[in-house]
Amino acid sequence: MDIADWREKIDAIDRRLVELLSQRAQSVHQIGKLKAIARLPVYEPEREKMVFANARSANEGPLTDRELLRIFERIVDVMRQSEMEEMALEQRPPSDGLGDTEIDPEVND
């Protein structure tokens, strides 16, 4: 295989990664909805430790555990922030038609 072949393989892996990350974000969002009902906090440091331990337990290399955790820290951070923003939007009081132009819900896209 030459460089172009390996890059095609990487591109296919990346598209699959996007698919899994989307499924993960959907699951995080479902948990966020259940937490909102139960008035539980979005950020649970003990759960995040378990997420990192689970990822580490599946690691057979070639990435070191530290390299893998740097990636998972970012995944967890992005999804936690996304969920917090989502909940903040949902918890806004219903609009009375005033001030609708002040907050743009598309600001994160």
Added chain:
Amino acid sequence: MDIADWREKIDAIDRRLVELLSQRAQSVHQIGKLKAIARLPVYEPEREKMVFANARSANEGPLTDRELLRIFERIVDVMRQSEMEEMALEQRPPSDGLGDTEIDPEVND
């Protein structure tokens, strides 16, 4: 599904993510070896733009493109650094048995 069920689903997704990230790192390493032979640079900004464009093109949400790219920036960054360290180790002159204790190849684990 309750919170525990969704967390089981996330843990299964994460183990699959680890598997794909490992395959991706192996592919990056194969490219690194081919680049070393051809004396090409590890860092190619144009290729990285194509990686981000490919990820973005596969994104159907719920993550925004910006959130997805924050994750891919970390993936690309970790793998580039890992590859540069790997190449630096391989390009060391063969050991003459002196100074073997000065560099610990396990330092990144």
